Amino acid sequence: MATFPANCVFPARVVAIDVGGTKITGSIVRYDSAEAEPVVEDSRTVATEAMKGGASVLDKICSLACNLAACAPSSPLGIGVGTAGRVDAKSGDIAYANDLMPGWGGQPLASALHERSGLPTAVLNDVQAYAVGEARWGAGRGADTCIMIAAGTGVGGAVIAHGRIVRGKHGFAGEVGHMASSVATGIPCVCGGSGHLESVAAGSGIEARFFEATEEHLSGAEISALAAKGEQPARRIIK
Known part of the structure; x- marks a missing residue:
């Protein structure tokens, strides 16, 4: 169940933003009661264009959030953000981001959104936000403890215990x-370490391992399709 102000009038709305390395999606989400499942009313997507740098990405997020808030049927209670990168839990700043989003680390995301919109703002790592959603409304609903593993371009994870991250x-x-x-022993990781799961199990890791074996640049989806057909070395690398 979501938490609302004691004097909250329903239906209540929030602005929800999902920040990824490829795209940024913003939505207006409506709650008809504290117990009701959220309903997405409006959704818009813009390209992240991460290579333009962190300041450019921050401006895009703020503009998208403010435009959604201005078009909402009622004044939103606040803004919630799930973002790529590691988030400082106290400030809502981006504490760290890898080279997939250059310059994103150090961006003052929560404070910038609050200043631009005037709305209370909360920021979580995207996988933590995903885990909260699944724990409240999805696969983990009713469970005391949940573990989220998100396998994509990278491999992320989050733990929910007793309803909290x-x-x-x-x-x-x-x-x-x-x-x-x-199986990743000696393989460099984007975090600067080596021997990590992400280096072999993420889409980017699978693509890199396939290129080492074949000198072919294929996407993770293409490699998976080859593996499904039983072709080597795609099958070996996916396994």
């Missing part, structure tokens, strides 16, 4: 992609 001392608990993996 387990953040850890530095706010990065649940990052399963950077756990040690014996």
Whole structure:
């Protein structure tokens, strides 16, 4: 169940933003009661264009959020953001981002959104936000503890215990992609370490391993399709 102000009048609305390395999606989400499942009323997507730098991405997010808030049928209660990168739990700033989003690390996301929109703003890592959604409304609904593993361009993870995100001392608990993996021994990771699960199990890792074996640049989806047909080395690398 979501938490609302004591004097909240329903239906209540929030602005929800999902920030990825390829695209940024913003939505107006309506709650008809504190117990009701959220309903997406309006959704818009813009290209992230991450290579233009963190300041450009930040401006796009703020513009999208403000435009959605201005078009909402009623004044939104606030803005919620799930974003790529590691988020400082206290400030809502981007504490770290890898080279997939150059210059994103250090961006003052929560404060910039609040200043531009005038609305209360909360920021989570995208996989943590995903985990909260699944725990409240999806596959983990009714469970006391949930573990989310998100496998895509990278491998992310999050843990929900007793209805709350387990953040850890530095706010990065649940990052399963950077756990040690014996099959990744000696392979560099985008985080600067080596031997991590993400290096072999993420889409980017699968693509890199396939190129090493074949000198062919194929997408993760193309490699998966080859593996499904039984072709080597795609089958071996996917396995």
